[in-house]
Amino acid sequence: MADLPNTTPxxxxxxxxxxxxxxxxxxxxxxxxxxxxWTRATPLPYSPPHVKGVINxxxxxxxxxxxxxxLGMEPIDGIxxxxxxVVSVGGTTAGLLVDAVSDILTVSQDEIQPxxxxxxxxxxxxxxxxxxxxxxxxxxxxxxxxxxxxPRDAA
Amino acid sequence: xxxDPMAEIRSSFFVECEELLxxxxxxxxxxxxxxxxxxxxxxxxxxxxxxxxxxGAFGFDNLVAFSHRFETMMEEIRAGRLALIPDTIKLLFxxxxxxxxVIRATRDGAxxxxxxxxxxxxxxxxxxxxxxxAEEEVDFTPMGLSFDFGDTTxxxxxxxxxxxxxxxxxxxxxxxxxxxNEALLILRSLSQLGATKVTCxxxxxxxxxxxxxxxxxxxxxxxxxxGDVIEDDIRQVFDFVADVCQLEIEQxxxxxxxxxxxxxxxxxxxKPRPAPVTDTVAASRPEPAVTCAEVSVPEQADPPPPANASxxxxxxxxxxxxxxxxLATVRVDLEKxxxxxxxxxxxxxxxxxxxxxxxxxGVGHQPDVxxxxxxxxxxxxxxxxxxxxxxxxxxxxxxxxxxxxVRETSASVGKEVRLRxxxxxxxxxxxxxxxxxxxxxxxxxxxxxxGLELPDKRREEGKPAEGVILLSASHRAGRVLIxxxxxxxxxxxxxxxxxxxxxxxxxxxxxxxENEIDNLLFVPxxxxxxxxxxxxGRGVGMDVVKAAITGLGGRITLTSAPxxxxxxxxxxxxxxxxxxxMVVQAAGQxxxxxxxxxxxxxxxxxxxxxxxxxxxxxxxxRSEFVPxxxxxxxxxxxxxxIESASGIVLLISQExxxxxxxxxxxxxxxxxxxxxxxxxxxxxxxxxxxxxILGDGQIALILDPADLVRDGNLSSPRDLKAAV
Numbered sequence: 079m080a081d082l083p084n085t086t087p088x089x090x091x092x093x094x095x096x097x098x099x100x101x102x103x104x105x106x107x108x109x110x111x112x113x114x115x116w117t118r119a120t121p122l123p124y125s126p127p128h129v130k131g132v133i134n135x136x137x138x139x140x141x142x143x144x145x146x147x148x149l150g151m152e153p154i155d156g157i158x159x160x161x162x163x164v165v166s167v168g169g170t171t172a173g174l175l176v177d178a179v180s181d182i183l184t185v186s187q188d189e190i191q192p193x194x195x196x197x198x199x200x201x202x203x204x205x206x207x208x209x210x211x212x213x214x215x216x217x218x219x220x221x222x223x224x225x226x227x228x229p230r231d232a233a
Numbered sequence: 234x235x236x237d238p239m240a241e242i243r244s245s246f247f248v249e250c251e252e253l254l255x256x257x258x259x260x261x262x263x264x265x266x267x268x269x270x271x272x273x274x275x276x277x278x279x280x281x282x283x284x285x286x287x288x289g290a291f292g293f294d295n296l297v298a299f300s301h302r303f304e305t306m307m308e309e310i311r312a313g314r315l316a317l318i319p320d321t322i323k324l325l326f327x328x329x330x331x332x333x334x335v336i337r338a339t340r341d342g343a344x345x346x347x348x349x350x351x352x353x354x355x356x357x358x359x360x361x362x363x364x365x366x367a368e369e370e371v372d373f374t375p376m377g378l379s380f381d382f383g384d385t386t387x388x389x390x391x392x393x394x395x396x397x398x399x400x401x402x403x404x405x406x407x408x409x410x411x412x413x414n415e416a417l418l419i420l421r422s423l424s425q426l427g428a429t430k431v432t433c434x435x436x437x438x439x440x441x442x443x444x445x446x447x448x449x450x451x452x453x454x455x456x457x458x459x460g461d462v463i464e465d466d467i468r469q470v471f472d473f474v475a476d477v478c479q480l481e482i483e484q485x486x487x488x489x490x491x492x493x494x495x496x497x498x499x500x501x502x503x504k505p506r507p508a509p510v511t512d513t514v515a516a517s518r519p520e521p522a523v524t525c526a527e528v529s530v531p532e533q534a535d536p537p538p539p540a541n542a543s544x545x546x547x548x549x550x551x552x553x554x555x556x557x558x559x560l561a562t563v564r565v566d567l568e569k570x571x572x573x574x575x576x577x578x579x580x581x582x583x584x585x586x587x588x589x590x591x592x593x594x595g596v597g598h599q600p601d602v603x604x605x606x607x608x609x610x611x612x613x614x615x616x617x618x619x620x621x622x623x624x625x626x627x628x629x630x631x632x633x634x635x636x637x638x639v640r641e642t643s644a645s646v647g648k649e650v651r652l653r654x655x656x657x658x659x660x661x662x663x664x665x666x667x668x669x670x671x672x673x674x675x676x677x678x679x680x681x682x683x684g685l686e687l688p689d690k691r692r693e694e695g696k697p698a699e700g701v702i703l704l705s706a707s708h709r710a711g712r713v714l715i716x717x718x719x720x721x722x723x724x725x726x727x728x729x730x731x732x733x734x735x736x737x738x739x740x741x742x743x744x745x746x747e748n749e750i751d752n753l754l755f756v757p758x759x760x761x762x763x764x765x766x767x768x769x770g771r772g773v774g775m776d777v778v779k780a781a782i783t784g785l786g787g788r789i790t791l792t793s794a795p796x797x798x799x800x801x802x803x804x805x806x807x808x809x810x811x812x813x814x815m816v817v818q819a820a821g822q823x824x825x826x827x828x829x830x831x832x833x834x835x836x837x838x839x840x841x842x843x844x845x846x847x848x849x850x851x852x853x854x855r856s857e858f859v860p861x862x863x864x865x866x867x868x869x870x871x872x873x874x875i876e877s878a879s880g881i882v883l884l885i886s887q888e889x890x891x892x893x894x895x896x897x898x899x900x901x902x903x904x905x906x907x908x909x910x911x912x913x914x915x916x917x918x919x920x921x922x923x924x925x926i927l928g929d930g931q932i933a934l935i936l937d938p939a940d941l942v943r944d945g946n947l948s949s950p951r952d953l954k955a956a957v
Contacts, residue, residue: 120932121822122911123868124918132911132924132932137579139909139924139932 089187093209095216096163096176098146098154102216103176104183104209109165109221113179116160127153130175135164142173148224149204167221174224183211190218239291246287247340248564251630253280254333258633261326269317277325278307284336296339302353303328315359323640324356330637398459399467402481405450409477420454422470427460457485567663570623577613577620578907581811584613585904585928614905617811625660625807628706628715631670632657635677635704642681649688649698650681655705661713665785665805669715672781676717676801677702679775684721684799694796696720712829713807718800724793726750733759751791755779786922788939812908814935816901816927817883820865825906825925825935826895830885837880837896852894854884860942863896867941868920885938893942908935 095104119131119142128147132139142162147153154160154175162173190207206220260277281304288296306328309315334346401423405416423429432455439451458467464482471480588606591597597606632654643650661669685691685700692698703718726747733739733753745753753759757776782789787805806812814825841853842861850861861882865871883895906925909932911918920941921934 118931120924120934121870122918122934123870123921134926134930134932137575137582137909137926139911139926 090184091187091190093183093185093216093218094163094179095181095183096161096179098149098177099151102180102214103145103219104216105163105165105174105219105221107182109167111164111166111171114162114164114173116158116162116175133162133173135173138171140164140171140173142175143224145174145176145224165221165225167225170225172225183209183216185209185211193217243291245564246291247336249287250284250336250340253284254329254336255630255633256280257329257332258636261322261329262636264317265319265322265326271311274307274311274317278304278311281307281332284332288339293339295345296335299335299345299349299353300332302357303332306356306359321359324352324359326640328352328356330640333637398457398485399462399464400481400483400485401456401458401467402453402479402483403456403471404453404479405474406477406479407449409450409474410448412474412477414474414477416450416452416454419470419474420456423456423458423467426462426466426470427458429459430457431455432457453479565623570620573620574624577617578811581613581617581905581907582926582928584609586930589928617905621662621807621811622660624663626663626666627658627660628666629657631666631673632704632706634670635673638674638677639681639702642678646682647687648681648685648700650685650700650702652677653701653703655703656707659706659708659713661706661805662807665713665807668781668785669803669805672778672803673715673717675775675778677704680717680719680721680799680801684719686722690722708807709804713805715803715805716800717803718798720798723795723797723799724751724754724791726795729753751793754791755789783940786937811905812935813903814906814925815883815903816906816933817864817881817897818899818901819863819868819897820870822865822868822870823901823927823931823933824864824868824897825933826883826885826897826938827922827935828903830938832884832886832892834900835882835884835894837882852882854894857892859884859892859894861894861896862942864936864941865896865898867895883938885942893938895938895942906933906935 092107093104094107094110095102097103114135117133119133121131122129122141125131128144130142130144132141134140144153154177160175160177161179162175163179164171164173166172190209193205193208204219204223205217207218209216209218257277257280260273260280263273264277281300285297285300285304288300306315306325310317310321315321331346331349331352335349338344338346403416403419405414409416420429420431424431434453434455436451440446464484467482468475468480471478588597588610591602591606596602636652636654639650639652680702681700685702686694686696688698691700701720703716705716705718707714729750730739730745730753733750733756734741734743736759738753738756738759739745754775755778759776779789782803782805785805787803790802790804791799792802793799812825813828815828815831817824817826835854837852843851843853843858845851845860851858852861863871863873866873880896880898881900883897884892885895886892906927908923909925911921911924920937922937922940923935924932925935927933
């Protein structure tokens, strides 16, 4: 903690926000590795519909998740304007396909509020908390739920 | 910790320990096979001795205490006071296993493993009334420390042949080290003049090493130098230090009998109970040994046993007295090798990209470009092979671990089992070895627990009471074949069938071939042991083993004959990094089929296709009918094959010899691809083994065709996926 710059109070967080189907979402910027343009993904047979496939990230095979489909919306077609946000949580790295990246937000922890309990919406479990910025609702995604599970041990 | 210079030396000591343990196991195995010769016993003795020596240098008291008592027993055996009967050897094996545990516990800073005292007491009890007379050795005060300088002390006899020699007393004074001189280098230079025997004189009031006194000389050396050396030459060696040391050079006429001096290793055999100076490091209590070692470290003298590249096999602290000629080796961080492997992988991809862009530029047909690319390709391939060879390791350590598993398992189920190993030196990729350990352990336990019968039962059946498990490794057609064979009862097929029916795995009226019954063992949820033991039958069964082997790109087959035994064969790829593949297209996707699976390719001809059932097609290839699958459909990329479309058929073979035909749209090229893991994120994808990066930077999936069509035989892959 001591090595944090003084200008950033301890309870501030930085979030990367992006747009999917006219909705704003964001993730903790600390888990974002890089942002890259759309490249054609190689589809994986028998994978869930939200798994777009795999792409070559400088020699490693990176699974790409269609965030729109994952959140229960229309799948993203994959056009040049789309962006892949490479995130890494707990040793799992994956690309999130989003419509466009919008902003980097610095907000205080106090501004983030837990989502109300609305029942069994498939996308609800992926949302960790909510945030109001200039009257706009931004959903903070829980990457641990979004990303595929860490490998299970065989033996 | 990270900046601790001792940490590195310490970790290399533990690496060395692993090697010593290996040679100890080897020696014990040889003894177990009936060879009780001096050399074998000595190898075992020296291994324990070196471990003790190193442990002493680092102040690992527990390890010193344990290995000291172990060493004492080895000494008794060496002296012939303790006979090497099978029971003794068994106990020695257990002690060696425990020694390994103690070393690991020391390394990880864990508590001493249980049972060490018991086994030592049991071992010492073997001596009977003779009692271990060894304790006095622990109490002796160190007087000197012998340094052997490389190639100079292989043989002591030449020192007694009556030649002229010199006795040189060399006492550094303060200022010698601070002026940048180094006693070790001087002693080395001396040894270049002729054969030397160096004795280090340690003062009785040697202070503990501190940072302040690190450059204060406390030790002095007595050097016996033999040969026609003139005094001037000797003096020359000391030229630079003449004013900062005391030097006495005396000529000795007649022989220098170093046998009565602090003896060197070469005479250890004739002197079973020496108070040898070479033992000082090891046999003494840790305190003085630590002192010697730590003083010598800042002076860059060889620290006792670890970390020094041993020069001659006769060094007292050297484990490598095995019959095989020791090869010069370098210890390299695995990380660095992996980095190299990755880089070479990139190189291969890059080479492919370059070839592609040269083609695109339209200069690919110019002879000099062509030959340049060709030799580039050959070089890349050679580099890749060499790098892969670095990663290859013999399976021997793995097999030794299995030997321990056999000992422990057989003891706990009351069976007599002997593990025989073959092909210990077969080299396999390190990752394969590592990931093979768990499934192999499980299979070995199964073989002991379920495969072999109890001794009484075996006798009844006219077999020797001792069961044999043969563990073998060999290279076969670009793959590694590992076989586990027991001479037990074989698979009880009626019982397997009955269990499978009871567990609802098969229908009660199902007609199964023997092979199919055997393969039920691999079905999840199957366990035949009527008595669930602590060893096997913990819920994980052969299905887990199979999954692990499949994950390695391997296949497992089982053969069994009632009353004769069971054999499990595992076939594994040599490396997990590259593969020769055929790049094909199906349903708009580029895919790679391993070349090893393809027998031949043929054109799809409508009149050769026959229907077996509405949805099942066969193809006639010469006089044989093989099941026909559409690759795109099998992978779920398209719903059905376009009936009239032309296509190419790949005839593929499965491990059990069955064949199948796969329809692809086009064959692109044949090339070497670098295997990239898909990760476990989405579980196992049926029919897909891994991925690779093609020349255009795109990812292509590498297929496991046998898996693809095997699923097809059972049910549609879609259903299977739904079940998973």
